[in-house]
Amino acid sequence: MSRIRHRLLHTRLGATLAAACLLFTSWSVAAPEPAAALDPFTGYLMAHFTGESATGEQIYLAHSTDGLRWTDLNNGSPVLLSTVGTRGVRDPVLLRSPAGDRYWIIATDLRIASGTSWNDAANRGSTSIVVWESTDLVNWSAPRLLNVAGGIAGAGNAWAPEAIYNPATGDYVIYWATNSARDGVTKHRIWYVRTSDFRTVTAPQLYLDRGTGQGIIDTQIIEVPGSVGGYRYYRASADGHITIEASNSILGSWTMLGNLSHLGISNGTGGGNVVEGPMWAQFNGRNEWVLWLDQYATGRGYLPVTSTNLGATQNFRTRSDFNMGGTRKRHGSILNLTAAEQSRVLDRWGSTVPVNRIQSYNHQDRYVRHANFDVRIDVNPSPAQDAQFRLVPGLAGGSAHVSFASVNYPGYFLRHYGYDFVLAANDGTTTFAADASFRRVAGLADPSWTSFQSYNFPDRYIRHYGYLLRLDPITNAQGRSDATFRVTS
Template sequence: MKNILFKTIFLILFAGTYLQQIHADNTLLLHYTFEPSANGQVNDVSGNGHNGVLLNGAKLRSIGEFAVADLGNDNGYINMGTATGAMINTLDDFSVAVNIFIDPSTNITGNGNFVWVFSTGEACSQTAGKYIAYRVNAQRYAQSTGGYANEKVGIQKGTAATKGSWQHVVYTQSGTIGTIYVNGTVLATETASNKPKDIGAATTYNWLGRPHFSGDAYLKNTLLSDFRVYNKALSTTEIAALCANQNALNGAFNQQEVIDAKNALEVENPVGNNLNLPTTTGNNIAVAWASDKPEIISAQGIVNRPANGQPAATVTLTATLTKDGYSETKTFTLTVIPLYSDEESVNKDLAALMIDNEHCLYQDIDLPEAGAEGSSIAWVSDKPEYLSNEGKLVALPEKGLGNQTVTFIATLTKGEVSVTRSFEICVAEDEGYEAYLFAYFTGNAQAQEQIRFALSMDGYNYTPLNNGNPIVSSDTIAIKKAVRDPHILRGIDGNTFYMVVTDMKSSEGWSSNDGLVLMKSIDMVNWTHTAIDFPDTWSSRFNRTSLTQVWAPQTIYDPDAGKYMVYYSIGESGQHYKIYYSYANEDFTTLTLPQVLYDHGSNTIDSDIVYMDDLYHLFFKTEGNGNGIQKATASQLTGTWTPNNTYLQQTTVAVEGSGVFKLINSDEWILMYDCYTSGYYQFCKSNDLDNFTWVCNTTTSGSFSPRHGTVIPITQEEMTRLKNKWSPTSLINRPLEKSSKTLTIYPNPVSVSGTLTIKLPEINNEAISFAVYSAQGSLMYRENKNKPATDETITLPACMRTGIYFLKTQYGNTIYHNKVLVN
């Protein structure tokens, strides 16, 4: 340990001496050591006066002997001031150096995550804003002459930076050669045709940790140390000197992590049950436990309480926290309470007994069988036809019966003592739906800008109706003879359907549409329609030249107004897109003058509103660089909307067209969106509309290739009507052809998203097709191959749930059927 300390001190002294030599040449134009200051500003110790300001919760703090800037988790950043921009505009050869620590839990894969930015624009776009910048999501340095489409210099590794340890990053440019160094080693080097002075003006927006594109992510949960700007290209020797503190910096950070973990470590007291003693606290910190009375509390947290009537016991637990040779200890003096009498035990267990009855149930309920003090718990349901005594959901009340209340009697027993308590549980009425209808369009050609329907039994896997052809021709309903973004809504009467679409032909340009189409039906087969042209309808409000977009209309019933609200995004020259709304008349043929519904402050399109738990949830896309799906909430549709400013999509690819729907007879909601540059739709699920997890993607080929659309649940009668009108090409609720021939397949059972191997009896070079169907007959997967191998494999889609499926293999003129169990 002494030897390590000596080497560390030597490195620090060596680095200090060498860095003094670097300072002596007056090439250091800006230097932040991040030492805490009385006035809260970030002092430039180079003597050039480029002081910075901490914003949005960013702060200066110490880690051991080192001072750091902590950007925090609330979009914290440092504004280096406009004077710094004048200095940047003078740079020819130059270097920017900084130590970076990114918390391991931080997501840095999305757009943004800039360490430093010197920009002429606060919110650059595709073609506007000149800048130099470095970001960690691709470890990329760029210089632009006008927006991200005109980055004349782009030098990168292409992968995200290392997290969880200090990394020293230097960008240096000598002549037309730019090089990125990480920890003294060349990461990437390429030709750099432009220099900062080529920007031609002082950069006004000079930041550490903040992006210069609207909607991009700030660099969060990141520490910075020793930020420098030089007006020369540093040599490898000079860069090595700047890196000399890395080991000491990482050591100080590890030691501080251990101290922080020790301070945060707690043990419940007094003790009445076994303890959950952690063996790690995250960040690879190990925790070892010791007890001075292991017969009462073991080192593993097993507790043996004193007998009833005996005094409480006192036990000392000692935790030793260790990481990379750094250790800290913390002691806990605990009181172990004696066992209670049987009567005390059942009463305490009764007082602590709780079950989740906040919402009406669609699934089993967890009924505890024992209390913490040793009571056994028996349950009796007064309506076992809905919920069994074990809490298993037997059936939902039939549609029309309404929600049903089930009363459970809980009997707690210990020894000869028993007590009871009743609980009321609401069981949700069966919603009466059997399937899902997806309304969508398929692409940017006029033949694709048509309304199409598809059916699904599970909400994830869809089969197109009408052989994938339109269910109504766009040239019969739209001014532009092409439509996009269909949204379908079931009316409050349960029997009327409203559909709205964008009246647009994309081949005429993305700023070419001036209106939308209103559609109404009582059977989803026959539709009335009215095209609304905004400049014609409201000539005093909209000018055909300045109105550029009327996009993605949707409909929701407003109970406060007693009318159907149609909402959509409007683009006008010189303004960002906002979400507007109008009210429709009873016939759904006219609209009121558009009013602003929501202004996010930047381009906002593709809105979708659902109602849950007394709140309206407005999902939308932030359009532009760094786009994605965000949400705002309000208690009234025309009230004040509160944004959450968090991206909800579970992917890094470009997305648009969010649609939200609730699964049938379930508490789960689905957020789906169009991954329009990647060729698939993605489905995510949530119970609270705030936290989403990925479920699956649609396939990128085949007859179902949806673009921006919506999903609603439908009844068995409605599904039958749609199928009778537009029979699907694939099997839906149709028996499989009878065949006694099977193939050898393995593994069986197979896991969700697993790979299934099919052994073929012979190879005759004939085409082969595989299709997987659910037990209800829904097509889940299809693949065709021209020249099969002896052992063919198929990968099952993630959207499949556990259960029994059927594999149909057609090889030449022979059909084989196999039962597949997915678990």
């Protein structure tokens, strides 16, 4: 169980699913319908979290054009924040409806960064998962909790949720890991429920139990078009090894094909390169698949292994021609994107905002910087990134305002607190957004420079006083000089 304390899950949804049947709203069994293709896929979108930092357990996105080399979106900052449950999420899953008209993100409701111990998280944690919903992949609903494990006797948690559309029943199977006692043994097992709307679910049923004392948290299913390798579905599970199974029915029987021990890869039992969080994807336009594995034991991040025939584990090979981008990517999921989806995503989060420094008007050798999360103006700030910010659209007030996003602390912004300035993690509240938003106006001391007017206290401006940044009313020439800055590269 000690290994469990180092990990939490990810998983992803069969992003390549494309069935013609629309979403059913009842529990009635529907006859399988023939597969129908969405528009051709041209890119890839990864949802992930980054770790146990103040903003690491939130939703991050990355984009790829080839499925192996990734670029962080939103300048490496989170795109969605959980404001429900534990106010943190891990192991996000991206899911598209078969008709391509609705999307969901589901994730573990857990925030270790708040001080929660792994023991408490596993035994007295949330039995809910967090759900976001969208019709266009870029505008998302507020997060909501969905209690999937509450019906399991003695359930301690609900970790690493996954979901997949099941054409045999016309609804979705959500599956996840819960730590509970069964037959006298307490460990993590995989359970499932069915849902048509990600708002109500059936009673939980046991899905996967390896027997003896072996717990299992990470498991993920991918649907393979044309049943390449002999099966329609393949499942990768971190159960001591990275075990590969196959089936023609999501809720039917599964055939064990083997594991990746021939590559020196295991989940601990087999030693070698110890990994977790298997994450499937199919390469666009060809019968080749990649299974990403998180090398958590060494902290090296994801490693891809690829195959053109999943029907035999000996077909997998490791790859070195990949790049994971600037942020560490933990337990996520990959959605294959159509051209229209890719365009919307990149229009929303793909633009790179330039890095700037904020120069003082009356102390032109000094620049705004954060130091131990306090904010001041300083000469030759070191490290240099402490004085580098991206002026992004205001967290409140939109494009009419700006917010100062830290370069070396993604997800952190300059905000006033008691009229003093600090560098703080965005907590998703309206108060934070208002405190971190400012209107750019002509410089109070020199109109060719810039001053920054508070969004929620418009009679106050950012100014330095004793070299420390404050939010003050400006009433004299000294104040006007102190409140004037230049945005420079």
